[in-house]
Amino acid sequence: MSLGTLTCVALGELERAVMAQLWSADGPLTVRDVHDRLERELAYTTVMTVLGRLAKKGLVRQERDGKAYRYAAASSREQMAAEVMIDALGDVGEDRTAALVAFVDRVGPEEADALRRALDTPPQGMPRSPES
Amino acid sequence: MASVWLTGLALVLAGPVPALLARARWPRAVPRAAIVLWQAVAAAAVLAAVGSALAAPEALLRVLTHPRERTGFPLLIAVGVAAVLAGLIVVRLFGVLVLLAVRTRMRRARHRDMVDLLARAEQNDAVGSLRAGTVLRVLDGAVPFAYCVPGRVGREGRVVVTGATLDTLGPDELSAVIAHEQAHLDARHDLVREGFTALHKAFPVVARSREARDAVALLLEMLADDAGRRRHGDDAMAGALDAFASRGGEGTEHDDVLLRRDRIRAHVQGGRALSVGIYLAAVALVVVPTITIVIPWLTDALQGLRPL
Numbered sequence: 001m002s003l004g005t006l007t008c009v010a011l012g013e014l015e016r017a018v019m020a021q022l023w024s025a026d027g028p029l030t031v032r033d034v035h036d037r038l039e040r041e042l043a044y045t046t047v048m049t050v051l052g053r054l055a056k057k058g059l060v061r062q063e064r065d066g067k068a069y070r071y072a073a074a075s076s077r078e079q080m081a082a083e084v085m086i087d088a089l090g091d092v093g094e095d096r097t098a099a100l101v102a103f104v105d106r107v108g109p110e111e112a113d114a115l116r117r118a119l120d121t122p123p124q125g126m127p128r129s130p131e132s
Numbered sequence: 133m134a135s136v137w138l139t140g141l142a143l144v145l146a147g148p149v150p151a152l153l154a155r156a157r158w159p160r161a162v163p164r165a166a167i168v169l170w171q172a173v174a175a176a177a178v179l180a181a182v183g184s185a186l187a188a189p190e191a192l193l194r195v196l197t198h199p200r201e202r203t204g205f206p207l208l209i210a211v212g213v214a215a216v217l218a219g220l221i222v223v224r225l226f227g228v229l230v231l232l233a234v235r236t237r238m239r240r241a242r243h244r245d246m247v248d249l250l251a252r253a254e255q256n257d258a259v260g261s262l263r264a265g266t267v268l269r270v271l272d273g274a275v276p277f278a279y280c281v282p283g284r285v286g287r288e289g290r291v292v293v294t295g296a297t298l299d300t301l302g303p304d305e306l307s308a309v310i311a312h313e314q315a316h317l318d319a320r321h322d323l324v325r326e327g328f329t330a331l332h333k334a335f336p337v338v339a340r341s342r343e344a345r346d347a348v349a350l351l352l353e354m355l356a357d358d359a360g361r362r363r364h365g366d367d368a369m370a371g372a373l374d375a376f377a378s379r380g381g382e383g384t385e386h387d388d389v390l391l392r393r394d395r396i397r398a399h400v401q402g403g404r405a406l407s408v409g410i411y412l413a414a415v416a417l418v419v420v421p422t423i424t425i426v427i428p429w430l431t432d433a434l435q436g437l438r439p440l
Contacts, residue, residue, distance in 0.1 A: 012248050019249050057245050077250070081272065084246050087239065088279050088292070 011050070014042075018050050019059070023077050028063060028070035134429030135187035138180050141421055145177035150340035154347040160395055161402030163354040165410035167324060170348050172414035174331055176421060178225065183426055185217035190433060228334040232326060243281050247271065247292055266291055266317060268310070276300045276375050280313040282322045289317040300375050304368035308360035312369070315359030321352045350388055357392055370396040 021037045022029060029037070035047045051071050054060035059080075061072045075083070150173065153159070159166030189210040197206060251269040266289050273294030283289040291313040293306075301309065316322070328348045332341035360369040373393035377386065 016249055016251075058242070059245060059249065080246050081250055084243060084250060084271070085273075087243050088277075 014046075014050050015054060018047065019054065019073065022060065022071060022073040025072075028061075028065070028072040030065075030068050030070055032068075034071065134425050134432075135184050135191040137425045138184035138187055138421075141425075142177055142180035142184050145173055145180060145417075146335075147340060149173055149177075150344045150347075154340070154343040158402070158406070159347075159351060160354060160391075161400050162407045162410060163351040163358065165402075165407040165414075167348055167351050167355065169410050169414045169417075170344060170351070171324070171327070172417040174328065174344060176417045178221070178331075179418070180421060182218045182221050183421075183429075185221060186214045187429055187433075188217070189213040225330065225334045229327075229330040232330050232333060236322075236326065237284070240281055241284070244283070244290055247281065247290055252295070265289065266314060268293070270295055270298065273297075276378075278309050278313060278376075280316050282317055282320070291317070297375075301372055302368075304364050305372040305375065308364040308368035309372045311363045312356040312360040312372075315356040316352070319355075321356065325349055325352060350391070353388065353392060354395065357396060361396060366396050366399065 017038060017040075018034055021034050025033075025037075031044065031048045031051060034051065035042065035044050038047065051060060051062075055062045055071065059074055061074050063070050063072070153166075153170065153173065159169075193206060193210045247269045250271055252272065265283075269290050269292045271292060271294050274296050275294060276297040278291070278293040278297055281290040281292065291310055293309070297309070298306065325345075325348065328341070328345040332345045335341050357369055357373075360372075370393050373389055373396070377389045377393060
């Protein structure tokens with residue numbers, strides 16, 4: 001299956017599946033690793049293209065390891081969820097601190113804890129959102 | 133004389149008028165017309181400010197000099213100062229607008245990417261009441277929460293809800309919420325809001341631009357509420373807002389949700405006459421100063437430029 005025949009929806013689904021593998025992995029993975037873990041009838045180049053797309057979007061980190069590239073999620077799932085929530089609330093005003101306060105105020109203790117944990121984890125070269 | 137009028141108009145439209153309009157209750161009955169009025173006030177204020185910047189140096193020259201001296205170098209300086217003053221306002225506003233537009237679109241692109249990755253795929257089609265060109269995304273979350281992210285031109289916008297929204301809201305309420313978000317996306321409410329955000333960023337202190345931005349944001353929510361009410365009824369929309377309000381929290385946003393719920397429960401609805409009156413006022417706000425002040429001044433000023 002080539003990328004050309006993939007519809008947008010299928011591509012989104014594939015990106016989600018690839019990202020799930022990176023999130024559940026202990027460390028950076030090669031294209032081959034991701035391809036094997038996916039356990040699907042996919043061309044190696046398709047997986048490579050999807051990883052390339054995710055890297056271009058800044059969601060995946062690409063690092064050179066000898067001859068091959070290794071890929072890792074730029075941020076954990078929790079960090080990404082927190083960023084999405086803060087951004088969604090921040091759209092109301094423009095002040096990120098205010099958005100954070102509003103977030104904690106709004107979501108209650110459970111999510112606030114998750115957010116705190118996410119913020120405590122050092123972001124490994126996590127690209128900042130353009131607004132910051 | 134024109135410069136005095138224009139300066140006065142700019143000050144009134146930047147200060148007392150927005151302050152009064154933000155505090156008034158009647159706009160809630162006619163959100164669409166009220167938003168148009170806000171836009172007219174903003175446009176007229178900016179035009180008046182630019183006009184007064186253009187007219188002031190020439191007026192000063194008139195006061196200080198004899199008509200015979202009003203040629204050559206002094207006139208050139210007056211024209212130059214006018215151009216710089218007016219240019220400052222225009223460049224500042226458009227610079228901020230462009231920067232905001234670029235940043236907002238970059239942020240949204242990233243937000244859409246992240247939402248797509250985080251979404252629970254198996255629940256995406258749980259509610260099939262979206263129009264083509266919009267995608268529903270369900271995120272994990274213990275608190276009812278819904279919003280939309282406009283897509284790029286020709287691309288899909290996203291309506292995002294938390295899992296708790298699906299669990300807490302009844303089917304009608306959920307449909308009303310989605311119709312509300314869809315209305316935001318269809319009518320490009322984000323562009324209206326962006327204009328007022330830019331105005332506030334460009335002139336944060338001088339004018340009542342914060343009040344304007346917040347009042348318009350609330351009116352846009354009410355406008356979208358009305359779309360939800362039309363399609364799924366008052367009870368569904370008010371019930372959904374009840375659920376959103378019950379997640380607690382304090383501050384103006386929480387108050388705004390309550391305000392919107394009470395507005396629906398009270399069946400606040402403005403008459404046609406009120407709407408028409410507001411639309412006429414909005415048009416007059418932009419047109420009347422142009423005809424009565426700007427055109428006579430321009431004619432006058434152009435005549436003054438002719439060599440005596």
